[in-house]
Amino acid sequence: MTSTVDILVFEVAGVRFAADASQVVRIDRAVDEASVGAPLGMPAVGLRALVFRAGDGGLRRLDIDKVSGVKTVAIESLRRLPPPARVGHVPIGAWLDGxxxxxxxxxxxxxGT
Amino acid sequence: MFSLGDLQLGVPSQNVREVTRMGPLTPLPRMSAAVLGVVGHRGEVLPVVDLLRFLGVGELKPSPRARIFIGVAGSLSAAFMADSVIGLRKVFTADIWPAPVTGHVPAELLLGIVTTDREGEGAINLLNLVRVLQSARQRAVAR
Incomplete structure (x- = not known):
C-alpha cells in the first residue's frame, strides 16, 4: 500500500512550490500585515497569503501569487534536495511532478527565517 | 570533452553518468548564482551548475545545442550545463600537463591541461570533478 500526503501547490514569482497542506490554517487575501517576508522571492502580484501556525503558536502569513490546488501525492514521489542545492532550511525537498x-x-x- | 563559452573542458569519463538535454529547470531561492536550480531526471532531483559562473569566468548563454552532463563523484552528483558536447577522447596520462596557476580556471579544480592534434581543439582544461562537486557543496553550505 502506497503512503500518500496532501500537499498544497502554490506559485510565487512564476515558480511552483508546495507545502504540507495540514500546515495551512487558511488561504487569505494579502493584506498589509507583517508576514514572514519573502523567503521564496518577491511575489509578482501577491494577491493571496497562506496563513499558518508557527512553532510559538502564533499565526504567520506568507504572501504568494496564487494557489494551484491541493494534490494527494505518494511519499515515494518526494525527494530530499541534493547537497549543493540544500541551502538553509528553505526549501526542504522536492516533489517530482513528472x-x-x-x-x-x-x-x-x-x-524562523 | 565539451565547450563552455571560450573554454574547452574535459572530464574523466568515469565521472560522467550521462549526457542529455535539460528538462524543466526549477530555480532555487537564495541560491548562489552558479547553481541555476534543480531538475528532475530519471526519478532523481539534481542541482544544475553553470560552470562558467562557478569558475568566475562569465555566464552561460543557453542555446538549442546546449546539453547537460550528469557528473558523479562518490555520493555527490550534479548536472552541468555545456554549450556543446565535443565527444569522447582517449588521453594518455603522460600527456596531461600541470595546470597553470594563472589560467582561466583555478588550478585546484583541474587535473591538468591536455592538448590534442585535432583541428580546432586547442588546450583542454581537464576538470577535477570530485573537487568541483566538493567545492560546490562547500560554497552552498557557506552561504
Whole structure:
C-alpha cells in the first residue's frame, strides 16, 4: 500500500512550490500585515497569503501569487534536495511532478527565517 | 570533452553518468548564482551548475545545442550545463600537463591541461570533478 500526503501547490514569482497542506490554517487575501517576508522571492502580484501556525503558536502569513490546488501525492514521489542545492532550511525537498521538480517548503520552519 | 563559452573542458569519463538535454529547470531561492536550480531526471532531483559562473569566468548563454552532463563523484552528483558536447577522447596520462596557476580556471579544480592534434581543439582544461562537486557543496553550505 502506497503512503500518500496532501500537499498544497502554490506559485510565487512564476515558480511552483508546495507545502504540507495540514500546515495551512487558511488561504487569505494579502493584506498589509507583517508576514514572514519573502523567503521564496518577491511575489509578482501577491494577491493571496497562506496563513499558518508557527512553532510559538502564533499565526504567520506568507504572501504568494496564487494557489494551484491541493494534490494527494505518494511519499515515494518526494525527494530530499541534493547537497549543493540544500541551502538553509528553505526549501526542504522536492516533489517530482513528472520531470519537473516542485520545491517543498516547511512553513513552520519558514517562520524562523 | 565539451565547450563552455571560450573554454574547452574535459572530464574523466568515469565521472560522467550521462549526457542529455535539460528538462524543466526549477530555480532555487537564495541560491548562489552558479547553481541555476534543480531538475528532475530519471526519478532523481539534481542541482544544475553553470560552470562558467562557478569558475568566475562569465555566464552561460543557453542555446538549442546546449546539453547537460550528469557528473558523479562518490555520493555527490550534479548536472552541468555545456554549450556543446565535443565527444569522447582517449588521453594518455603522460600527456596531461600541470595546470597553470594563472589560467582561466583555478588550478585546484583541474587535473591538468591536455592538448590534442585535432583541428580546432586547442588546450583542454581537464576538470577535477570530485573537487568541483566538493567545492560546490562547500560554497552552498557557506552561504
Amino acid at each position: 520531470d519537473e521538480a516542485v520545491l517543498l517548503v516547511d512553513l513552520e520552519r519558514m517562520a
